[in-house]
Amino acid sequence: MITLAVADDIWSAAWTAGYQHGYEVGADDYGRCVELWLGITRDGLKLPTQDELAKARAYSDEACSRPNCGRCSRCVRAGAAQRNLCRYGSPDFPGVAGAA
Numbered sequence: 001m002i003t004l005a006v007a008d009d010i011w012s013a014a015w016t017a018g019y020q021h022g023y024e025v026g027a028d029d030y031g032r033c034v035e036l037w038l039g040i041t042r043d044g045l046k047l048p049t050q051d052e053l054a055k056a057r058a059y060s061d062e063a064c065s066r067p068n069c070g071r072c073s074r075c076v077r078a079g080a081a082q083r084n085l086c087r088y089g090s091p092d093f094p095g096v097a098g099a100a
Contacts, residue, residue, distance in 0.1 A: 061091050
């Protein structure tokens with residue numbers, strides 16, 4: 001006859017083994033998904049060259065080349081420069097050039 005303590009030990013061991021097996025299966029699936037995603041992104045993405053970075057970071061009164069952006073620092077600067085040209089005849093606010 002199985003006592004309550006023995007049944008509890010059996011149930012606990014079975015539950016723990018089942019939980020551990022489920023965790024390992026889930027971890028394996030997650031690992032495969034991460035490896036797949038990294039493989040896809042590595043193939044699709046390329047790092048910019050130093051020349052491309054320098055061109056993108058260059059000081060400019062022109063908006064960026066992305067359509068309908070208007071939010072990046074280049075677009076904000078271009079908008080401000082355009083307004084200042086209309087108001088003051090210069091892309092910078094009067095007195096800014098001598099402040100630096």
